[in-house]
Amino acid sequence: MAIIENPLELESGTVVEVAERPLGALTRPSGNTGWASWLFTVDHKRIGIMYGAFAMFFFLIGGLEALAIRLQLAVPNGKILSPEVYNQVFTMHGVTMIFLVIMPLAAAFANYLLPLQIGARDVAFPRMNALSLWVFVAGGFFLCSSLFIGGWFKNVPNGGWFNYAPNSGTLFSPTQGIDFYAVGLQILGIASLVSAINLIVTTLNMRAEGMTLMRMPVLTWMLLVVQFLLLFALPVITVALFLLMFDRLWGANFFNVEMGADPLLWQHLFWIFGHPEVYILILPSFGIISEVIPVFSRKPIFGYSFMVGSGIAIGFLGWGVWAHHMFVSGLGPISVAAFSVSTMMIAVPTGVKILNWVATMWGGKIRLTTAMLFAVGVVSMFTIGGLSGVTHSVSVADTQQTDTYYIVAHFHYVIFGGALLGIFSGFYFWWPKMFGYKLNEKWGKWNFWLQIVGFNLTFGPMHILGLQGMSRRIDSYDPGYGFETWNLVSSIGSFVIFFGVLIFIINIFVSKKQAEHLPPVGPDPWDARSLEWMTASPTPEHNFDEDIVVDSLDHFWHQKYGYDDDGNVVRIAYAEDVAQDGSNDNVHLPSPSYWPLVLSAGLPFIGYGVIYNYWLCAIGGFLVLGAIFGWIFEPPDDPDGGHGHHDDHGDDGDGHSADSSDADDSAEKTDDDLVSVGADTAEAGDAATTETTATAGEADNG
Amino acid sequence: MAEAVLDSAVHAADDDHGHSTGTGISNNKLAMWVFLGSECLLFGGLISTYLLYRHNIQDGPGPSEEFFDIPFTSASSFVLLMSSLTMVLAHYAAERGDNRKLKIWLLTTALLGSVFVAGQIYEFTVFVEEGLGWSTSPFSSAFYALTGFHGVHVTIGIIMLLSTFISAVRGRMHPGNAETVEIVGLYWHFVDIVWVFIFTVIYLAA
Numbered sequence: 009m010a011i012i013e014n015p016l017e018l019e020s021g022t023v024v025e026v027a028e029r030p031l032g033a034l035t036r037p038s039g040n041t042g043w044a045s046w047l048f049t050v051d052h053k054r055i056g057i058m059y060g061a062f063a064m065f066f067f068l069i070g071g072l073e074a075l076a077i078r079l080q081l082a083v084p085n086g087k088i089l090s091p092e093v094y095n096q097v098f099t100m101h102g103v104t105m106i107f108l109v110i111m112p113l114a115a116a117f118a119n120y121l122l123p124l125q126i127g128a129r130d131v132a133f134p135r136m137n138a139l140s141l142w143v144f145v146a147g148g149f150f151l152c153s154s155l156f157i158g159g160w161f162k163n164v165p166n167g168g169w170f171n172y173a174p175n176s177g178t179l180f181s182p183t184q185g186i187d188f189y190a191v192g193l194q195i196l197g198i199a200s201l202v203s204a205i206n207l208i209v210t211t212l213n214m215r216a217e218g219m220t221l222m223r224m225p226v227l228t229w230m231l232l233v234v235q236f237l238l239l240f241a242l243p244v245i246t247v248a249l250f251l252l253m254f255d256r257l258w259g260a261n262f263f264n265v266e267m268g269a270d271p272l273l274w275q276h277l278f279w280i281f282g283h284p285e286v287y288i289l290i291l292p293s294f295g296i297i298s299e300v301i302p303v304f305s306r307k308p309i310f311g312y313s314f315m316v317g318s319g320i321a322i323g324f325l326g327w328g329v330w331a332h333h334m335f336v337s338g339l340g341p342i343s344v345a346a347f348s349v350s351t352m353m354i355a356v357p358t359g360v361k362i363l364n365w366v367a368t369m370w371g372g373k374i375r376l377t378t379a380m381l382f383a384v385g386v387v388s389m390f391t392i393g394g395l396s397g398v399t400h401s402v403s404v405a406d407t408q409q410t411d412t413y414y415i416v417a418h419f420h421y422v423i424f425g426g427a428l429l430g431i432f433s434g435f436y437f438w439w440p441k442m443f444g445y446k447l448n449e450k451w452g453k454w455n456f457w458l459q460i461v462g463f464n465l466t467f468g469p470m471h472i473l474g475l476q477g478m479s480r481r482i483d484s485y486d487p488g489y490g491f492e493t494w495n496l497v498s499s500i501g502s503f504v505i506f507f508g509v510l511i512f513i514i515n516i517f518v519s520k521k522q523a524e525h526l527p528p529v530g531p532d533p534w535d536a537r538s539l540e541w542m543t544a545s546p547t548p549e550h551n552f553d554e555d556i557v558v559d560s561l562d563h564f565w566h567q568k569y570g571y572d573d574d575g576n577v578v579r580i581a582y583a584e585d586v587a588q589d590g591s592n593d594n595v596h597l598p599s600p601s602y603w604p605l606v607l608s609a610g611l612p613f614i615g616y617g618v619i620y621n622y623w624l625c626a627i628g629g630f631l632v633l634g635a636i637f638g639w640i641f642e643p644p645d646d647p648d649g650g651h652g653h654h655d656d657h658g659d660d661g662d663g664h665s666a667d668s669s670d671a672d673d674s675a676e677k678t679d680d681d682l683v684s685v686g687a688d689t690a691e692a693g694d695a696a697t698t699e700t701t702a703t704a705g706e707a708d709n710g
Numbered sequence: 711m712a713e714a715v716l717d718s719a720v721h722a723a724d725d726d727h728g729h730s731t732g733t734g735i736s737n738n739k740l741a742m743w744v745f746l747g748s749e750c751l752l753f754g755g756l757i758s759t760y761l762l763y764r765h766n767i768q769d770g771p772g773p774s775e776e777f778f779d780i781p782f783t784s785a786s787s788f789v790l791l792m793s794s795l796t797m798v799l800a801h802y803a804a805e806r807g808d809n810r811k812l813k814i815w816l817l818t819t820a821l822l823g824s825v826f827v828a829g830q831i832y833e834f835t836v837f838v839e840e841g842l843g844w845s846t847s848p849f850s851s852a853f854y855a856l857t858g859f860h861g862v863h864v865t866i867g868i869i870m871l872l873s874t875f876i877s878a879v880r881g882r883m884h885p886g887n888a889e890t891v892e893i894v895g896l897y898w899h900f901v902d903i904v905w906v907f908i909f910t911v912i913y914l915a916a
Contacts, residue, residue, distance in 0.1 A: 132737040201748060209740045213731035239748045247755030251855065260844060260851035262759065268766050269848045277755060 036599040036642060048600035050134035053547055055141045056120030057442060062145050063112040069152060070104035071509065073097050075502055078466070082499035084487040094483035095166040096185065100155070102169035103189065106289065107196050108148045110423065113431045114292035115144070115200075118207055118231045120442060124540035124547065125228045127216025127556040132209040134598040135639065140203035142608030147195030150612040154188035165189035168481065170282065170333075171252075173263035173274035178256050184619055190253040191615040197242045197249075198611070204238040207231065216539075218558035222316070225538045226309060229316045230295030233323040237284045237291075240327075245281035248274060257618060272337060279330035287326040289423055290390075291319060293430025294361060297383035300437050301365050303536045304380035305372025308562060310364045318357035318364075325354040335403045336410045344403045351401035358394055362387060377534075378452030382433030385460050389425025393418055396471065411481075414474025420467040432459070432512070440533045444546040445523030451515035458508030465501025469494035532583035537565040541583070544590030553592035601642060607635035742893045746900045749863075753904050756856045757911055763848035764915075770846035773853070773916040777840070779833070780913055786829035787909050790864070793822035794902045797895045804888035812891070813878045819898065820871040823864050830861050853912065860908055863901045870894045 037048040046054060076097050080086040089097060119141075123131055131137045154164045163184040167176045176186045211232045215224070224232075252274070254260035261267040263274055302309045309315055331339055331347040339347075365387050374380065396418040400406045409415055432455075440446045473494050478485065485491050532541040542564050543552050560566050564587075570580035613628025733740060764773060771777045800815035834854070842850050874894055877883055883891070 133741065205741050205744050205748075208744050209737050212733050213735070213737050213740060215732045239744060240751050243748050243750075243752035244755050247752060247759070251759065254851065254855065258844065260855070261846075261848045262763075262851055262855075264848070267768055267848060270762060273759060273762055277759075280755075 037602060038599065045600065047605055048138075048602055050130075050138045050598050050600055050604075051549060052119050052123050052131050052134065052137055053442070053549075053551075055137050056116045056118075059112050059119055059141055059144070060116035062141075062148065063109050063116060066104055066108035066112075066148055066152070067509075070101055070109055071506065073101035073104065075506060077101060078499040078502040080483065081485070081495050083496065084485055084492060086484050089483060091483045092166070093161045095168075095481070096161050096164035098481060099165045099168050099171075099185075099189075100152075103151065103165060103193075105423070106169060106285070107193065108151070110289045110427050110431070111200065112144055112148075114231075114234065114289070114427075115140070115203060117227075117292060117296065117431070117434055117438070118203075118234075121438065121540055122207060122228055122231055123210060123214070124543070124551060125225045125538050126211060126214060126219050127539050127552065127558060128210065128214040129551050129595070130598065131206050132214055133206045135601050135604055136202050136206050138601065138604035139607060140199045140206065142605050143199035143202065143611060144196060146608040146612050147192055147199060150195060150615050151188060151192035153612075154185060154192075157188075158184070163188065165192075170278055171274075172278075173252070173269075173271040174265045176252060176256075176274070177263055187253070187256055187619045190249045190256065191618060194246060194249050194253075195611050195615060197246050200238050201242050204235040204242070207235045208239065211235075216556050216558055218563075222313065223558055223561045223563070225295075226298035226312065226315050226319070227292075227295035227538075230291045230298070230319050233319050234288050234291045237288050237323055237326065241281045241284040241288065244277055248277035248281070251277075253618070272334075275334050275337060276330070279333045280327075282333065283330040284323075284326045286419075286422070287322055289427045291322065293386060293427045293433075294319065296430045296434040296437070297365065297386050298361075299536075299538060300379050300383040300433050301368050301387075303437075303534050304375045304377055304383070305369045306375075306535075307368055307372040308537075308565075310367035310370075311360075312561060314360055315364055318360040321357040322354060325350065325357065329354055332401060332403075332406070335406045348401050348403045352398065355394065355398050355401070362391055362394070377436065378447070378449055378456055379433050379436035379534075381453065381456045382429050382436065385456065386426055386430045386433065389421055389429060389460075389463070393421030393425055396421065409474060411479055412474035413470040413478045413480060416480055417467050417470035417474060420463075420470070424463055424467065429459070429463075432456075435512075437534065438540075439519075440529040441540055441545050441547060443520075444529060445519055445526070446529055446533060447515050448519040448522060451511055451518060455508055455511045455515060458504055458511060462501045462504025462506075462508055465504060466498050467501075469498045469501075473498075530584060531587035531589075532564075535568075535583070537562040539564055542567075542587045544588065548590035550590075550592065550595035550597055553588040553590060553595075601639070603635045603639040603642065606638065607632055610635065736889060739889060739893055739896070742896050746896065749900065749904075753856075753859070753907070756852075756859055757907065760852040760856045760911065763852040766848040767850075768847035770850055771837075771840060771842045772849060773912065775916055777837075777842075778913055778916055779836070780916075782829070783833065783909070783913050786826050786833075787905060789822050789829070790826040790902055790905055793819045793826070794899050796822060797898045801888070801891045801895050804883060804891040805885060807885040807888075809878055809881070809883060812883060813875060816871055816875040816878060816891075820868050820875065823868045823871065823898075827861055827864055827868070830857065856908060857912070860901070860905060863904070867894075867898050867901050870897065 037044060046058065049055065076089060077094070080089045080094060119131070119137065123129070151165075155161065157163050165171070165185040165188055166183070167181060167186055167189070171186065171189055175181060176189075211224075211228065251260070251262040255262050255264060261269050263269050263271055265271060298309055298315060328350040329347060331343055332351045335344055335347075365383075369384075376384075396414070400409060400415075400418065436447050436452055473491060476490055478489070478491050485495075529545050531544050533545070534541075539556060539558070540547070542556060556563070567586040568579060568581050568583060569577050572578045610628040610631030613624050613631065615628075617623070617625030617628055731737060731740075735743070767773075796815050796819040800812055800819060803809075803811035803815055834857075842853070844851060844854055871894060874883070874891060877890075
């Protein structure tokens with residue numbers, strides 16, 4: 009590994025002192041400590057952590073809503089929630105868990121890990137990254153504010169997360185609840201779209217030298233696929249939400265059946281978004297466990313290129329299955345048959361992934377850490393969810409299952425058992441990298457077992473309830489239909505889950521306290537494989553002291569392990585020797601900025617404005633426009649961009665050419681120094697393929 | 711979203727300085743391409759909605775040759791398409807560092823775009839007078855939503871053009887950041903191409 013003497017530059021660097029203050033007041037915030045350093049940060053790692061923290065806050069809200077639902081249904085004729093409130097609670101439970109919990113938790117991992125895994129210093133557009141975070145937070149609080157605006161549970165969305173027309177029209181939903189849904193999801197869509205563009209450009213453009221696409225970790229690949237799904241799915245729901253908003257607020261006729269409109273339009277638009285959305289939720293978890301399982305099986309991922317390929321295939325096929333949500337809407341036999349077949353087809357790449365995870369574990373030296381337990385939990389629980397999903401693809405069976413608890417069971421096995429357990433696996437796995445200490449394994453195992461047992465107790469019986477004919481979304485049921493026992497079991501299970509999550513939260517604090525008496529975790533506590541473990545824990549602000557030049561898939565692992573004369577794997581270096589210690593404080597980073605936060609703050613005003621009073625739109629518009637101008641006229645953050653003569657558009661002219669030549673020099677040095685190292689790792693790479701039957705595709709050509 | 715795009719286009723020089731990138735395309739330009747990919751689906755959804763409701767006219771006027779003023783809309787469409795030509799000339803001038811021509815062509819493009827938007831507003835007022843209100847029928851809602859979304863996109867494009875024009879007036883444009891003009895141009899051409907589809911679907915198919 010070459011040592012580069014010159015300070016490395018990021019595309020945009022930090023401003024130590026602002027040389028010029030255009031328009032007087034426009035400076036950039038500075039400082040690395042205190043609350044302001046979090047509010048105005050553009051560091052992808054802090055943004056990732058905040059994504060996670062806000063999502064966990066919303067997780068508690070969504071979880072309490074779930075408990076309220078289960079309390080209501082624990083016994084026949086539940087009296088805890090009125091039917092009106094029940095509708096609002098189950099709607100908000102769904103919307104919260106999907107848009108405010110799973111998606112942002114995936115975004116947390118994407119933001120934190122994606123740049124690290126490709127060896128980059130930050131994302132392509134750091135300020136836009138901060139914008140995504142704060143727009144998400146603004147949209148989340150906007151949506152949740154409906155819980156109490158105008159009185160508790162008066163104006164909460166109540167049409168289900170799918171919000172079918174014509175029930176969503178003003179005739180059947182006269183409160184402002186659906187307006188909050190329509191506007192809130194649009195705000196959240198902006199956040200996801202900005203983030204998708206940013207991460208796509210980051211992945212395609214900012215990879216370290218040698219990090220070809222087929223050397224990217226599976227997690228990076230899955231996140232890239234997810235960003236493309238977001239990119240193309242969000243505009244479709246945006247259209248649907250706009251049309252709904254036009255109908256409700258300004259009397260348009262898109263879903264107005266009285267005027268001959270076709271309510272199926274909503275279903276089509278919604279599910280063209282909604283089904284890719286399912287893969288948006290699940291693929292990040294697939295990526296996470298594809299990192300966790302190889303590390304704790306001490307084997308490379310089985311069939312890397314198949315893993316990547318099947319992820320891409322899921323991304324493509326995900327667009328051709330939306331109408332399986334609409335089998336009972338009278339589509340006609342040809343459509344139903346076509347979508348049945350496409351739905352069965354998408355089980356193939358998913359099955360490939362499951363078999364590959366199993367094959368990765370097969371014959372491996374498995375360490376059952378909490379992270380690994382959660383990952384195995386995903387493989388098994390998702391398989392159940394996937395199998396019940398295949399039963400939906402058989403349209404005759406689906407006709408019986410539609411709108412029963414069988415569906416509820418299915419998608420909870422997929423989204424809770426797949427997506428959420430995977431995210432918990434990621435928590436335990438990357439916690440030391442993010443915060444510098446490991447989560448306690450003993451508490452972690454309690455966390456896992458309570459969660460998995462509670463999960464199966466809650467959602468397993470719902471299969472039976474559904475097949476017995478219990479409808480979804482009913483606020484109560486009469487005794488005597490055979491629903492009592494399983495509903496009670498399910499409700500007990502939900503409280504077991506609650507205690508599991510509680511233990512996770514306790515674990516965070518317990519582990520932090522214990523870590524004070526433990527040695528530091530070091531860069532690579534799990535003996536892992538990807539680049540994020542090549543730098544100190546917690547990750548220093550500049551990520552890497554020096555640019556990494558990648559020469560194989562699992563580059564880091566090949567730095568640590570080689571082969572003796574008999575072809576056995578032997579350690580050739582300790583992680584501490586290979587990894588960087590994070591001591592380089594000469595790296596210039598982008599300066600923090602006020603404007604992403606200000607811009608985001610304007611959006612809820614516009615939201616409340618269109619619902620209640622257009623004057624609020626003016627305030628919001630003022631904030632947004634002001635923020636855009638502030639953003640544009642913000643001083644440049646490139647310290648080498650020429651102090652004294654730069655303009656407010658950032659200096660990309662002569663000031664920079666000198667740096668580029670420096671960068672070229674250092675790149676050359678890096679190449680030279682790497683010759684010897686490269687030879688070793690090439691061997692290691694080849695031998696790795698023979699050691700196990702796994703092939704790493706073209707990536708291992710070293 | 712519009713804000714962010716406006717920003718990334720006008721502020722093209724911020725995050726990328728022409729370092730070699732993975733794709734060989736600068737971050738800003740790639741971001742615009744990716745964003746336009748997303749926009750395709752936005753207009754795809756709106757056009758589908760229009761096609762669904764094209765004949766659902768209730769008691770109001772419908773999409774017919776008599777109702778639309780096709781020569782008028784053709785003329786304003788021609789104006790919009792010509793603005794793509796002037797946009798290309800602006801980009802060409804920017805690459806050569808010809809600041810005078812750059813200013814002329816940017817302003818011309820913005821003016822042509824404004825003529826188009828003005829024509830659209832005029833057309834809307836005529837339609838409303840003839841009895842095609844926003845709430846008249848599913849057709850009318852879909853018509854105004856589709857053309858209105860496009861009009862807003864053109865308007866945002868005009869703002870981007872004028873911002874670039876102001877930069878040029880203040881002497882900020884030079885061959886080193888000609889890409890800014892190119893990125894604004896990408897957006898502008900996209901909006902024009904979308905209009906070709908919309909014009910075909912709404913007016914020529916009438």
